[in-house]
Amino acid sequence: MKRKIMLISTVALMTVVPMIVTSTNEVRATVNSAKKTVMHTAIAYDRDDNSTGRKYYAYDVVTVDPKKVTIDGNLYYKVFGKNQYLKATNIDGVTRRMTHNAYIYRSSNRRTSFNGKWKLYRGQTVTTYGGSYKFKNGKRYFRVGGPHKQYIKSYNLGPVINTNTAASTDSGEETSFADQFIPEWASDGFYRIKGTTHWLVAVLVKADKKLPLRDPQREENLNKYAYITFSKDTNVYNADGTIQNHNGQKIVKQMGQFKVDKLMYIWVPSEKKANLFYHLVGTKFYATNTGTSFFDKIDVGHDAYVKADDVKFVNGVQLTPLNTAAEAQVAAQKK
Template identity: 45%
Template sequence: MNKKVVTYLTAMLLCAASFWAIGDRQTTTVQAATHTLTKTVMHNAQAYSRLGKKVKGSYPAFSTIIVDDQLVIIGTQPHAPYYKIANKKRYIKASNIDGVKRKLTQNSYVYVSSRQKAGTKVIKKGSTITTYGSAYRFKNGQLYYRVSGPQRQYIKAKNLGPVTGSSTEETTVTVINSRGTAIYKDEDNIDTINKRVKKGTKFRVDRCEEGSRAEYIENIIGQFVPNAVIYRIKGTTHWLWGLDVKANKKLPVHDYNAENFTYIRFNQDVNVYNADGTMQDHHGQKIRKQGGSFKVNKLLYIWVPTENKVELFYHLVGDEFYSTHPEVSEKIEVGDAYVKQNEVEFFLGIKLKPSNTVQDALNQAKQNNSN
C-alpha cells in the first residue's frame, strides 16, 4: 500500500473534489533513519505479518528482543501499535512490551497467583495502572492482567476499566521553529489558531497523525511535505504542526483517513445505481477504470429489479466521476449513487458491514412497488 499516494489523494477531498489524482507539484520527502531498541517482552507475544495476520513465531514473557524504533499501526483498534522485529518481517503488539494504561474501578490487591497476594498494600480506586497484553485466566476461573515484572504480578481484570492510553504513544515535543508555533483547535474545524507559543516550549503529546487533518493545516501554512504529521497535546483536542517541533522519541503514525473512513478503487468500468436498485442512465457512460481512491460511507443490500435479486452496494460520497467516454463528457454527475461491491476493490480504511439485511432489502422493494 502506497500511503504517500493515499495521503495526497485524500487532501484533494478538502477542495471538494470527488476525483483525486496526482498533481504536478514537486516535493521532497526526507525519510527518518530507522534505529533499533532493546526491549523486554512483558507478556507472551504472538508474531504477526504487516497485514495483521498471525505468522509462525512467538516471544516468551521476560525475554529480550531487538526492534525498530519506528512503531507501526496495523488495523484501526485504539492504542494498539506494533513493533517490528529488527531484520525480520515480523511484528508484535506493543501492548505486550510497553503495556497500556487502565484505571482501577475499585480498591485492589496485587497477586502472584490466584491464591497468593504479592503483599498487603491496597492500590486505591482511581489509580492508573499499566497492564501488559491480554488477560490470563487462572485456575480459579477469574481473569487477571499482568502488571509488573520481572516477578509475575497480577490484578483482577474485573477491577480494571477500559484502556485509557499508552506510554508507547506519549512523548515530549519541543518547539524548534525560531518564530514559535501555532496551536490548532480540533472542534468543528481544525483551522482555528488558538495561540502562538515560543521556541523552546515543551508539550506532552499522545498522538502522531497524518492524513486529511494534517493536510488541512499544511494547506493553511503552505508548507507542502508528503506524509507531514501533527501531534496532539495530551488531554486536549489541540494540535501542533510536526515540522515546528522535535519529539523525544518516535511515535506510531496514525492515518486519520484509514482509521475513520472507507475507500474503494475502480479497477474496472462500473455502472451506477440509484437507491431503489435501478441503473442510472448516463447515455452509455459508466464510471471508468482509474487510479486513485474514492470515499464510500455505507454498505447495504439493495434489490435489483432487472436482475431479480439482491446485491451488496457501496454508497458513494462523491457525486462526480470521470467517465468511460471523455470525448463525449469528461465526467458524469451521479448524485445520490451506489456501485456494486463485487465490481470495485476495497482499498483502505474501515471495512464496512452491511447496514441492513437481505430481508430488509426485499421488504423495501415490496414497499417501493406498492407505492
C-alpha cells in the first residue's frame, strides 16, 4: 500500500477520555445555565436522538444547561427549559492537528486571515466546528473561526485529537467512534481486519480487490437495538394494552428504520387476548394527516408499544420475548 494506513483499535477509541479544555466562547448566565454561541448550524434533537425540526444557526446565542448529556455516544448540550439538545461539537468544536501547511479561506477562491495569520503550518493544532462544508469548487472545508468566514481545506486536517467540551462529571464522557475522524473519512466507510477489533479507514487504503465497507458506529447500534419500519399506519399502545389517544392519529406509514429494545406479550383488554409488542425507543413520530400538516408529530412518551404484527422487522438484534402470552394474561388479571 502506497498510501498511509491508519489503524484504529475500537477498544482504545471507546476509552473514557478526560475533557480538560474549556470552550472560549462561554459566558456564564446563572448558576444553573450558561450562554453559548453556536459556531456551526445545529439541528436540535430530543432526548431519544430524534430531530425536533428546529435549527440553530451559526452565531446564534443560546442558553443551555451546563451539564452535558451523552446520546448515542455523542455529547450534547440541553437547551435551557426545552426538550432540545444540540451537539457539543457545533458549539465547542474539536481539536485537530494540521497534516499539511494550509491557507485560510473565506470562499473557494478568496483567502483571509485567522488570528492575524494567513497560513497555518503542519503540526499546529486548530479548533474546527461541526461537519465540513462542500464549496462550489467541489472541495470540503472546516470552519475554524467566526463570525467572519474562516475555513481550512479538510484535506489538510487530521482526525480529532481532543473534544473541546469540559466534562460535567468526575468520570468524564466517552468520545464516539465517528468523532475520531473527519466526516468524509467516516462517510467513506471502514475495513475491519478479519478476526480482530481493529479497523482501517477506507479512504486511506488502496485495496487489491473490492471489499465490503463497514460502519463501526452502525454495527455497534445494530448490536444494541432491533430496527423496525412502519409498513402501514400504526396504532400506539400503552403498557396496559390500551390504545394511546392522539385524536385519531396513528404513526404514519414511512420508510425509515426505528429503534426498539424490547419484545414482550401484553394483554389487550379490548381483544381479550395477549399480543406480541415492540417497545419503542424514540418518543416522537410522524403522524397520519389530520388536515393541519403532513409533518405533524405525536409524542408517545417513554413507555409506548406497537404490535409486532403491525410493523416489519428490518435488522439489528433478534429480540426474544421477555414473557409468555400466559404470563401477560395472569399479570393483567392481578391488576
